[in-house]
Amino acid sequence: MTSSLANTEKRYLFIKTYGCQMNVYDSNRMTDILTPLGFEITEDLEKADLAIYNTCHIREKASEKLYSDLGRVKPFKKKKIENGKDMLIAVAGCTAQAEGGEVMRRAPYVDMVFGPQSYQNLPEMIARAMREKETRDNPALRGAGILNVDFPTQPKFDDLPEMNKVEGASAFLSIQEGCDKFCHFCVVPYTRGAEYSRPVKSVMDDARRLSDLGVKEVTLLGQNVNAYHGATLDGSGEIPLGQLIQEIAEFDQFEIIRYITSHPNDVTQDLIEAHRDVKKLSPYLHLPVQSGSNRILKAMNRKHTRNEYFKLIDQFRDARPDIAFSSDFIIGFPGESDQDHRDTLDLIRHVGYAQAYSFKYSMRPGTPAASSEFQIEEAVKVQRLSEVQALLDEQKMAFNQKCVGQEMTVLFERKARHEGQLSGRSPYMQSVYVQANERLINQVAPVRIVGCGNNSLTGEVIITDN
Numbered sequence: 210m211t212s213s214l215a216n217t218e219k220r221y222l223f224i225k226t227y228g229c230q231m232n233v234y235d236s237n238r239m240t241d242i243l244t245p246l247g248f249e250i251t252e253d254l255e256k257a258d259l260a261i262y263n264t265c266h267i268r269e270k271a272s273e274k275l276y277s278d279l280g281r282v283k284p285f286k287k288k289k290i291e292n293g294k295d296m297l298i299a300v301a302g303c304t305a306q307a308e309g310g311e312v313m314r315r316a317p318y319v320d321m322v323f324g325p326q327s328y329q330n331l332p333e334m335i336a337r338a339m340r341e342k343e344t345r346d347n348p349a350l351r352g353a354g355i356l357n358v359d360f361p362t363q364p365k366f367d368d369l370p371e372m373n374k375v376e377g378a379s380a381f382l383s384i385q386e387g388c389d390k391f392c393h394f395c396v397v398p399y400t401r402g403a404e405y406s407r408p409v410k411s412v413m414d415d416a417r418r419l420s421d422l423g424v425k426e427v428t429l430l431g432q433n434v435n436a437y438h439g440a441t442l443d444g445s446g447e448i449p450l451g452q453l454i455q456e457i458a459e460f461d462q463f464e465i466i467r468y469i470t471s472h473p474n475d476v477t478q479d480l481i482e483a484h485r486d487v488k489k490l491s492p493y494l495h496l497p498v499q500s501g502s503n504r505i506l507k508a509m510n511r512k513h514t515r516n517e518y519f520k521l522i523d524q525f526r527d528a529r530p531d532i533a534f535s536s537d538f539i540i541g542f543p544g545e546s547d548q549d550h551r552d553t554l555d556l557i558r559h560v561g562y563a564q565a566y567s568f569k570y571s572m573r574p575g576t577p578a579a580s581s582e583f584q585i586e587e588a589v590k591v592q593r594l595s596e597v598q599a600l601l602d603e604q605k606m607a608f609n610q611k612c613v614g615q616e617m618t619v620l621f622e623r624k625a626r627h628e629g630q631l632s633g634r635s636p637y638m639q640s641v642y643v644q645a646n647e648r649l650i651n652q653v654a655p656v657r658i659v660g661c662g663n664n665s666l667t668g669e670v671i672i673t674d675n
């Protein structure tokens with residue numbers, strides 16, 4: 210870190226996060242790195258000395274959104290320069306990793322472009338950007354030109370500062386990163402690199418910190434979280450996710466444990482048993498299947514069949530009868546026939562989801578599916594997506610209705626819009642609204658569900674201390 214950055218002068222950091230929870234986690238960790246350097250978070254772009262866009266590359270829309278946001282920040286930077294100051298603009302995350310050169314070409318006023326494996330080097334990159342600009346006679350609107358998209362051999366987790374702050378009572382804990390699966394539609398193996406599991410010790414150290422900070426709900430994060438195989442405390446072997454969950458559950462402070470995102474091929478017996486044995490583990494599993502057609506699953510390189518997926522669903526249901534599922538679906542993957550589409554609808558009917566995410570297939574440059582000659586017409590994709598979404602919406606409503614009359618534990622997060630109302634989350638990730646004293650915010654309490662809508666539940670708190 211350079212002395213120019215280690216001063217106490219207040220600077221403002223604007224950070225915008227696109228995409229998945231991994232990015233939310235990464236943005237929080239970037240904030241942890243920058244806070245000791247005098248940066249304070251602002252939501253006012255005009256005030257920002259550093260604007261970071263932490264990007265997603267999973268769908269085309271997400272990258273286009275970045276370019277439109279970069280267009281919006283440019284006048285603020287220009288104004289700062291006219292006033293004799295400057296603003297550093299950084300693009301981080303998966304779009305940066307996948308198309309860093311293109312970002313710099315389309316938005317040459319961007320100063321730093323760096324991938325998800327590099328943000329531990331943020332202080333050095335900022336110092337370099339500042340040095341680079343100080344040496345110019347006329348900084349104009351040209352960026353500092355720092356491009357950092359290497360995959361370091363040293364895992365980034367080793368270089369991150371300790372987590373020292375959390376908002377509310379819920380926190381993410383990243384335990385695994387990267388992926389070796391190479392599904393034919395996905396850029397993650399190219400943007401996040403090879404699969405890496407954090408050693409148990411470093412995960413447990415972070416868990417202890419979160420527990421000390423008062424966290425009640427911890428979500429274990431990873432691109433392929435159930436591929437987890439972290440080195441044991443004594444370094445003599447590795448433990449899988451199910452066992453790690455058992456260890457994390459030992460912290461009395463944690464009342465709710467979740468994990469995301471799983472791959473069907475990495476489901477192991479110990480994970481199913483964790484759902485049976487660990488009461489704190491939410492009875493809710495996001496288990497993406499992407500398609501209900503064996504032919505398309507093969508073309509996607511998913512390496513499992515629909516029957517194998519059904520078998521897993523049954524095993525989880527046997528272990529934990531109140532478990533509910535969500536999934537991701539890609540509609541209109543190259544070569545998808547009407548029969549493949551019907552197979553997807555059939556799979557959805559067979560499983561019965563509490564909710565699920567579905568998207569039209571969009572080409573990601575560099576992935577095998579992008580070069581397929583069997584791309585599906587847009588109108589067909591739109592039609593199929595609307596059929597899938599109608600069925601998923603129907604199932605979501607049916608699931609919400611089934612919740613009415615049940616008792617569930619809810620973590621209350623904030624005041625809701627209506628006077629005296631609080632909003633929280635059910636074990637199944639539904640929003641739950643109750644009339645209750647705001648002292649319940651950041652607390653977990655039992656709630657009886659008395660009503661539902663398409664996207665939320667209403668309930669009554671069963672026991673409170675007020």
Ligand code: SF4
Binds near residue numbers: 392
């Ligand atoms: S399992 Fe497939 S979809 Fe998931 S991150 Fe890896 S390559 Fe992407």
